[in-house]
Amino acid sequence: MNGYLGFMGFWSDIDQDYQLRYQEWHNCEHIPERLGIPGFIEGRRYRGAPGGPNFFMCYVTAGPEVLRSEAYLSALNRPTPWTQEALAHFRNPTRTLYRKLRAVGPEGGYAPYVLLLRFDDERPAETLENQVVEALSGNGFAAVSGALYEVDAEASSIMTAERRIYAGGPGRQRYLIAIEALDRAQAEEGAERLERRLSPGARDLDRSIYWLETRIRAEDLRASARKDMQ
Template identity: 45%
Template sequence: MAFWADIDADYVLRYQQWHNCEHIPERVSIPGFVEGRRYRALDDRPHFLMFYDTQDTSVLSSEAYMAALNKPTPWTREALTHFRNPTRDIFSRIAVVGRQRKFASSYITSLRFDLLDEGSEATYAERWVQAAAESENVERVRLYKADALIGNMGTSERSVHGGGPGKQAYLALIEESAPPTEAQGPISRADAATGGGAQRSSEEINRYWLEIAHRKGDGE
């Protein structure tokens, strides 16, 4: 599950306290959740990417998770009213190159996009991801496809923040050990190797630095 949102500037500290101290630990404790992370926009705007890794997408429609979504804590209800321009998507992973490190990657780029030709999905899953992963400082590249059926489910939390699925079907997460750059970065490298840029539409690129990561077993 990936969630992009701006946070009211005067609420950012309170939001970080809520997310660090209550929300991520609560979510990661749910059966099937593996890890939760939050990244902040590299230019320090109050724009954040929050995401959770789960054992599979069925966890995100499980009884335990739906119970949490439909009975938010008072602090959660408060925090969600300060989300602006929210987008929340459920994804299934279709490709990965690289490995998860002991510590979460310090930087991440999210590339959301559609494909002009669905037949080019195989190119992305096989060649584009590999080419992006061969770039300097890249630790792991993951490619996902949205699961609209689960993503569109209505919950009490959604009725507060108002965020639904984004318009793009695909998400690439590029994890790096150094600040990502646009010029000569992994996206440019992969596009040059595969012609991938010509295959994309409706793309959104955001670059972030890590604020917090909490993995199952870290104090659980």
Template identity: 40%
Template sequence: MALAGKGVLAIWNGIAAEAEADFVAWHIGEHIPERVAVPGFLRGRRYVAERGAPKYFNFYETETPEVLVSPDYLARLNAPSPWTQRVVRHFRETSRTICHVAQSRGLGDGASVATLRLAASGERAAFLARLGTMMDELQAAPSIVAVHLLEGQGGGGGATAEKALRGEPDQTADWILLIEAVEAAPLEAALAEHASAQALSSVASGYDPARDYGIYRLQYGLAKPQLA
């Protein structure tokens, strides 16, 4: 379905093998519920890779991008729980981008999502127009549930206690295209027909399928009303 708000925090991360079970339990048992409880957060989801890297993709929907630099959220980032401290030290290849929702269309949620990290090529309006045509084609393809375009606003800037635990600088994305589908096979077919590597390279700069493309399967989702 269309995203719930106008802000998104998009995160990709790997995890050291010895900490993976703890990471999965922490995400469900503490971290996602804690984040969704922050004022302005609306929903969180976690996905695992079927193709692409890093292994995990997570995103949080917020009322606005400003929620992601708000005092309430920064207070959480600067007071990580003991469990958070234990797990986050094992993150690898972390990409973390605060985003403005540029476009979002659809009805319902898909079990699989394609993530495409893009950089604008040329003039912004022309880039958006060409991406808009591609999104129209993707949305009309069989079994596609929703399509979203996110404009990166950077990583939020500033040092936090939680960022220091990761030990290496976070990557960020300029633009993120998300396509949700009922399962991976029709998603891959739609991408091959309407958003091939060649087609994406014609509208985005520096697109690298090995680095910027992934298909992920939903593992867990939590919305604000479910906390009660």
């Protein structure tokens, strides 16, 4: 998730008897549809550990303005029949739009795990940026990458036809930290480092770890389309 300025995060449970159908929809229709919107770079889906939401879905974009664009809002307000069906099976959904403040680590890396920390904090954003860099850059710790995001509250609150179906809204916390890690132990170590750094200013902290289930890039879809046309 490094190297991009816009980020959409969607946490949700899915009705158990619909999960395979949901995964088919997300892989075969929804992610390709979204990646056809100008400025969308990549779509991912993660599975959660017991005790948290079943799934975490996210998109990275060329900038936060993409998530307010006419093309994206048009898609949100014209859901396909399959999308309408799938969204009716979402439970306890949270969808939040973010702008990236600071990144640590190499761009374009791949990692099978992601740690997500959502929290509130009254300290200046620059202070939090420094805390993230210090936590992830020293003493032999080497996560694949990490980033600090801030909520775009106005864009997150826009009502759309899709939102009316799943009946969820944005998360309550202002900040998100995402750390990509090679294994679960590394993700947990990153969480502990960050929580120590952020204490005592961080409030309402939510911590979760997910493993990567699918990752699709817009450039790969375009390359496949060009190959099919040859």
